[in-house]
Ligand SMILES: [Zn+2]
């Protein structure tokens with residue numbers, strides 16, 4: 102179960118933040134999104150919401166990277182800015198997992214750390230693959246590919262269907 106959802110919370114949160122920012126998410130919805138991804142104390146001030154919007158622009162670089170080397174560089178840039186140290190924790194009765202900033206860090210620091218660290222772990226496990234941007238022209242969404250074959254190209258079935266129909270029509 103290498104690519105099970107609950108093993109990779111940081112990578113999935115990173116994709117969700119990029120996609121939320123692209124669609125202009127409001128602050129309450131962003132707080133809800135953070136809570137859904139297991140972020141504790143997800144309340145945001147307006148400034149903090151803006152900082153996370155800026156951070157999502159940086160997160161996008163990892164999904165948009167052209168190859169493994171570029172992805173490695175992009176993840177390292179996030180780790181440099183977004184993490185302060187690494188340690189194991191078992192808080193709230195959870196299995197041992199890594200944290201990349203102290204637990205009392207503010208919401209911006211904790212989200213930066215869990216997304217940077219999560220993308221780093223994911224990139225190791227996926228050998229630099231399985232992160233991408235939607236192949237449909239005009240769609241700005243990114244995705245984490247948890248499919249069996251790892252050949253996902255679209256953010257959603259909707260975008261994949263749209264492109265399939267479009268290609269079919271252009272042949273007729
Ligand atoms: Zn934790």
Ligand SMILES: [Zn+2]
Pocket residue numbers: 235236237240241242255256257260
């Ligand atoms: Zn799409």
